[in-house]
Amino acid sequence: MKDFVLIGAAGFIAPRHLKAIKDTGNRLVAALDKFDSVGIMDSYFPEASFFTEFERFDRHIEKLRRNGRQSDCLSICSPNYLHDSHIRFGLRNGMDVICEKPLVLNPWNVETLEELQKETGRNVYNILQLRLHPDIIALREKVRKADPKEVFDIDLSYITSRGNWYYTSWKGDISKSGGIATNIGIHFFDMLLWVFGPVKQNIVHLHNHDRAAGFLELDKARVRWFLSINENTLPDHIREKEQRTYRSLAMKGKEIEFSDGFKDLHTVSYQAILAGKGFALREAFPSIELVHDIRTRQPIGLKGDYHPLAALPAGPHPFSI
Numbered sequence: 001m002k003d004f005v006l007i008g009a010a011g012f013i014a015p016r017h018l019k020a021i022k023d024t025g026n027r028l029v030a031a032l033d034k035f036d037s038v039g040i041m042d043s044y045f046p047e048a049s050f051f052t053e054f055e056r057f058d059r060h061i062e063k064l065r066r067n068g069r070q071s072d073c074l075s076i077c078s079p080n081y082l083h084d085s086h087i088r089f090g091l092r093n094g095m096d097v098i099c100e101k102p103l104v105l106n107p108w109n110v111e112t113l114e115e116l117q118k119e120t121g122r123n124v125y126n127i128l129q130l131r132l133h134p135d136i137i138a139l140r141e142k143v144r145k146a147d148p149k150e151v152f153d154i155d156l157s158y159i160t161s162r163g164n165w166y167y168t169s170w171k172g173d174i175s176k177s178g179g180i181a182t183n184i185g186i187h188f189f190d191m192l193l194w195v196f197g198p199v200k201q202n203i204v205h206l207h208n209h210d211r212a213a214g215f216l217e218l219d220k221a222r223v224r225w226f227l228s229i230n231e232n233t234l235p236d237h238i239r240e241k242e243q244r245t246y247r248s249l250a251m252k253g254k255e256i257e258f259s260d261g262f263k264d265l266h267t268v269s270y271q272a273i274l275a276g277k278g279f280a281l282r283e284a285f286p287s288i289e290l291v292h293d294i295r296t297r298q299p300i301g302l303k304g305d306y307h308p309l310a311a312l313p314a315g316p317h318p319f320s321i
Helices: 014-023 039-043 054-066 080-092 107-120 134-145 186-196 236-240 265-274 281-296
Strands: 003-007 027-032 049-051 073-076 096-099 124-126 152-160 199-207 211-218 221-228 245-251
Touching: 003 014, 014 027, 014 039, 014 265, 027 054, 049 054, 073 080, 080 096, 080 107, 080 124, 096 265, 107 281, 124 281, 134 186, 152 186, 186 211, 186 221, 186 281, 199 281, 211 281
Parallel strands: 003 027, 003 073, 027 049, 073 096, 096 124, 152 221
Antiparallel strands: 152 245, 199 211, 211 221
16 A cells, blocks of 8 residues: 555546545545645545645655655646646655646656656656547557558547636636647647657647647648637537537547546556556657647648638637627
8 A cells, every 4th residue: 555645636637536546545645735625535535634735735744754654656636837846846755756637838847857757766657548548549559550651530629618717717827727739638639649650740720718729740640630618619419418528539530439438547547557557757748749839839820721610710718808
């Protein structure tokens, strides 16, 4: 049994990490979040110490270590822009680190963390659960067995409707979240690179507060992609069902279904990490490099081979109304 600590206990994704820690037979000894709405901990680790101030959390972790209770692993579910700092905290305190997406916002952060790994002798792992999805694994095998000269035509669409609160939170600040392509797209971009190979060309058609779209030429695919948090971009048949999320991956016009099977992928991720088979820093680098390029690249507008949903009119920024 390993001792875990967790940063970001009040976050949306934290319950999946709490469940994964418990399901793998380990225990949570301490957690941190500036918000104290963490009743979910009662369902998993009611005995864990909880802090709303980093300084007291830091002191507690050191106290445990000095009393012979060195924590083994740090799980990070904090806002994107804090991941780099919190990973460093974990490494300096002698813990292996399991971090949510995106691992960091900038490619050069990965290189620095690799140096810190060597100095501390500890490891950093990224949650890249789509690589563990059975349907995505099957797709990768299909691509690998195809004619080496074949290049697949792919349309990726992901719409997850968000309200006005999004723009007031850290997620609406591109310097903190990395913007739409980073915040909601990083797992999909990692999946595309893992299945179809490295980037040959990256074109961004649009990238604003509520959507992003572009074209990727990969080693084995031509990808038109569209990401959005605006419910007005949902296809009619999804709205008719009163659904607020739409996920589609089509290859040669045929839908690849992978909507199911997400429930326990964090637990599967933890099992792999604890068995020494997790996705390390260098595994996360290509997708981080790609979303950084998307974020900093000047959009060209609706020219060339763009995703059909990119032509929908943009919604006004809530703060401009």
